[in-house]
Amino acid sequence: xxxxxxxxxxxxxxxxxxxxxxxxxxxxxxxxxxxxxxxxxxxxxxxxxxxxxxxxxxxxxxxxxxxxxxxxxxxxxxxxxxxxxxxxxxxxxxxxxxxxxxxxxxxxxxxxxxxxxxxxxxxxxxxxxxxxxxxxxxxxxxxxxxxxxxxxxxxxxxxxxxxxxxxxxxxxxxxxxxxxxxxxxxxxxxxxxxxxxxxxxxxxxxxxxxxxxxxxxxxxxxxxxxxxxxxxxxxxxxxxxxxxxxxxxxxxxxxxxxxxxxxxxxxxxxx
Numbered sequence: 001x002x003x004x005x006x007x008x009x010x011x012x013x014x015x016x017x018x019x020x021x022x023x024x025x026x027x028x029x030x031x032x033x034x035x036x037x038x039x040x041x042x043x044x045x046x047x048x049x050x051x052x053x054x055x056x057x058x059x060x061x062x063x064x065x066x067x068x069x070x071x072x073x074x075x076x077x078x079x080x081x082x083x084x085x086x087x088x089x090x091x092x093x094x095x096x097x098x099x100x101x102x103x104x105x106x107x108x109x110x111x112x113x114x115x116x117x118x119x120x121x122x123x124x125x126x127x128x129x130x131x132x133x134x135x136x137x138x139x140x141x142x143x144x145x146x147x148x149x150x151x152x153x154x155x156x157x158x159x160x161x162x163x164x165x166x167x168x169x170x171x172x173x174x175x176x177x178x179x180x181x182x183x184x185x186x187x188x189x190x191x192x193x194x195x196x197x198x199x200x201x202x203x204x205x206x207x208x209x210x211x212x213x214x215x216x217x218x219x220x221x222x223x224x225x226x227x228x229x230x231x232x233x234x235x236x237x238x239x240x241x242x243x244x245x246x247x248x249x250x251x252x253x254x255x256x257x258x259x260x261x262x263x264x265x266x267x268x269x270x271x
Contacts, residue, residue: 006034010044011091012250018118048091049100049158055092055257056100058191065261069105071092071268074140076109081116081138081183083126083173087191088117088144094260097141101264114138122148122161123169125249130173134180141177142263143168143189144233146223147249150215156209167222174228187230189220191237191259197248199243211249231266233259 015033016025031041059065074080082088082095090096099113114136117123123145133141149161149169161169175186193211198204216234223230236258238245243255251259 005039006019006036007044009034009086010041011048012086012089012119014089014115014118017116018120020162031225037104038133045091049096050123051102051253052092052096053100055097055260056104059097059101059257059261059264060104066105068268069101071132071271072102072106072110072264072266073271074102074109076111078109078139079112079114079137080140080142081133081136082142082144082218083177084117084142084144084188085121086117086119087147087259088115088142088188088252090250090256092256093117094256094263097256097260098264101260117144120148121145123166124161125174127169127173127176130176130212131180133143133177137181138183141181141183141185141210142188143173143177143185144190145173146219147193147211147216150190150211150219152210152212152215156212157210163215163218163221166219170222170226174226183223185249186270187223187228188263189223189230189232189234190216191233191251191255192216193249194239194244197244197246201247229270231263231268233262236262 015030027041031038034041075099087093090093095113095115103113116132126145146166149159149166151160175178177183178185193213193216195213199212204210220232220234224232237251237255242252244250245252
């Protein structure tokens, strides 16, 4: 495995969450899954954390962002959980930037952020593990799911999870998650994607999988029509310079900063 591939896997993959029976596995064994030593794995994680911290520090140089962070509705001692897929599991994600924003701006509030997002997860897979919220007992759940449901078999074949089943699963996730934890629930729509990049990306060609922008838009409409608060990230991630990784699915660090900005602004309005 190349160093570049190992770094990419370490950025997006959290094996201890995607394979629950690995719960409690030590970092040395996780590192080995990526072809890394424990020291190399720790170094990569530290680099990602520093990048997220630098992104947060950059945002806080803007007075209005700092004001929005001050107004975030998380009480001192609150526990905030992310449920999602690679868009949140990314160690440079909007959620990790949010973590750093709170640590830098509100260090004495003791707010805990737990990232339970799993790269590649569908709503069906996440629903199977919803009982974890009963153990974690979060005060807030930020949920960004649906992009993997919309993965298609072939260039324009059937979805992995139908649109109807996605809507059903999202409803069940909220109802069961709130029943188990009593948390306040906030939806985050799937971000946009670039069909041309997806179609040209060799691993996707080999796997014969694809995505369609219309599916993300449909999921966004479902979420925005629900009674719970929902944050629309589609508009801020329209294909543009520096927004997407070469696969057309994952956001670059700059793309994640754009998403973090709109999430912070929208959450502040809930205060």
